[in-house]
Amino acid sequence: MNATYEEILPGGAMWSMRIPRAREVRLTAMAAGANVSALLYHAENPLDRLNVPDTLKALHTAKLTRGHVLMSDMGRALASIVDDSLGWHDPLGGHSTRESVAAAFGSRTYQDARNEFFRNARDNFLVELAKSGLGIADIVANVNFFSKVVADEAGRLSFLPGHCPAGATVSLRTEVPTLLVLANCPHPMHPAGGYPRVPVRVGIFPCEPPGPDDACRLFRPECARALALSERDLL
Amino acid sequence: MSTLNYQESERDKAAAVLSHVIPAGDGWIHQIRCGQTLRIVDLEGNQAADTFFFHADDLKERYSAQDTIREQGALYLTTGTRLMSNLCRPMLTITADTCGRHDTIGGACAAESNMVRYALEKRFMHNCRDTFLLQMALSGLPLTKRDLSHNINFFMNVPVTAAGSLKFEDGVSEPGKYVEMRADMNVCCLISNCPQLNNPCNAYNPTPIEVVVWD
Numbered sequence: 001m002n003a004t005y006e007e008i009l010p011g012g013a014m015w016s017m018r019i020p021r022a023r024e025v026r027l028t029a030m031a032a033g034a035n036v037s038a039l040l041y042h043a044e045n046p047l048d049r050l051n052v053p054d055t056l057k058a059l060h061t062a063k064l065t066r067g068h069v070l071m072s073d074m075g076r077a078l079a080s081i082v083d084d085s086l087g088w089h090d091p092l093g094g095h096s097t098r099e100s101v102a103a104a105f106g107s108r109t110y111q112d113a114r115n116e117f118f119r120n121a122r123d124n125f126l127v128e129l130a131k132s133g134l135g136i137a138d139i140v141a142n143v144n145f146f147s148k149v150v151a152d153e154a155g156r157l158s159f160l161p162g163h164c165p166a167g168a169t170v171s172l173r174t175e176v177p178t179l180l181v182l183a184n185c186p187h188p189m190h191p192a193g194g195y196p197r198v199p200v201r202v203g204i205f206p207c208e209p210p211g212p213d214d215a216c217r218l219f220r221p222e223c224a225r226a227l228a229l230s231e232r233d234l235l
Numbered sequence: 236m237s238t239l240n241y242q243e244s245e246r247d248k249a250a251a252v253l254s255h256v257i258p259a260g261d262g263w264i265h266q267i268r269c270g271q272t273l274r275i276v277d278l279e280g281n282q283a284a285d286t287f288f289f290h291a292d293d294l295k296e297r298y299s300a301q302d303t304i305r306e307q308g309a310l311y312l313t314t315g316t317r318l319m320s321n322l323c324r325p326m327l328t329i330t331a332d333t334c335g336r337h338d339t340i341g342g343a344c345a346a347e348s349n350m351v352r353y354a355l356e357k358r359f360m361h362n363c364r365d366t367f368l369l370q371m372a373l374s375g376l377p378l379t380k381r382d383l384s385h386n387i388n389f390f391m392n393v394p395v396t397a398a399g400s401l402k403f404e405d406g407v408s409e410p411g412k413y414v415e416m417r418a419d420m421n422v423c424c425l426i427s428n429c430p431q432l433n434n435p436c437n438a439y440n441p442t443p444i445e446v447v448v449w450d
Contacts, residue, residue, distance in 0.1 A: 047380055051342065052301075052340075052342075052385065053343075053385050054342050056340060056401055057341050057342060057401065058351050060401055062400065062401045071348075073347070073348070073383075074347045075346075075350050088399065092305075092310075092340065093305050094302055094305050097323060099323065100323075136295055136321065138381065139321065141299075141300060141301050141385050150397055150399070151310050151395045151396075152397055153397070154311075155310035156308060156309045156310075157305070157309060157310060158308075188305060222352055225351045225355060229347065
């Protein structure tokens, strides 16, 4: 199906959009090693926003993949992961800052490098959120699409380089009108070296809202209840 | 389970400047000055203490679970953990811990998350977020739901496996276990003594906790 809308986010880019209910948002890594830090808000009430702990404990998971429902702190399904070629997206590592980027990759300013300067997810979030009247208080725990962070038995965390091949995709279906905010910036645990700059394509497609036998609805009873709470908005 | 990090404190309660028992299901909001030490005592065992910190001089700076676990490179909180803010600055440092492991990725219970996790009919049960919202509203401080992000669950056990699964297990805490932390900046501490009855985080029997502060 042709995308209703398509745009390629260069490495380092920021992006946000208000997306109606029942759209598929497909992210595609145009090269290996992508990371997209993401925040989601209910477009009509941004106080109703992605809650990573609520999502993880409802799904009994510390990773995100197909079938999972990204939940708000008001119990709503904001978006469901309807397709995923990778099997693991990171909900733990947080997002890069000016300081973390400088520590890992060095500093390259706009004056040095024009639009190739080293951007970071925090500054990108602040700019995109400001366009919707939001600010630092609205930056909660984010997810990192295309990245994998594992914990060992003692809880020690490690980032897995090489997790994301070129062409990797993940697709979200919006379950409420959603403000989606993306920062195509390196993962904050990415090993030091060259600043990774991986273009990511965003495509938005029409899709059906979830029916009674939808795979995400049936994934766990918690997913069905979160979808039911989102559907109460339609009463 | 491994690497429980046991560390006793030598502090004498007789020298404390404040001690207060928070009944099950109740809350507490209090300023801890830079250099003061806060102890939270699990008086009867297996009781989750859902806790937030704000920078008292700039309430927009607040505890960040993701920054804390990434900066220490580990999921669980214990002695030596620096509790980091959303500006990635140390807010407090855990200096003693006789429980050995605390959670910060499980979040706090809320009416709505109880509906999702257990049943839509659970809406009307008491929950941590209601306590947080009420404490913030009564405090007179300019704190609202917008300022609530992701908290610490002292005394709670939420193990994660290498395969990426997560579960709420029986607590590893026991009567009298405590965790102690030194404030590295002036902080506003907000605690909900968790009333959750739907999972084992309070052993299905919420009980009081005690907070003790030393200069």
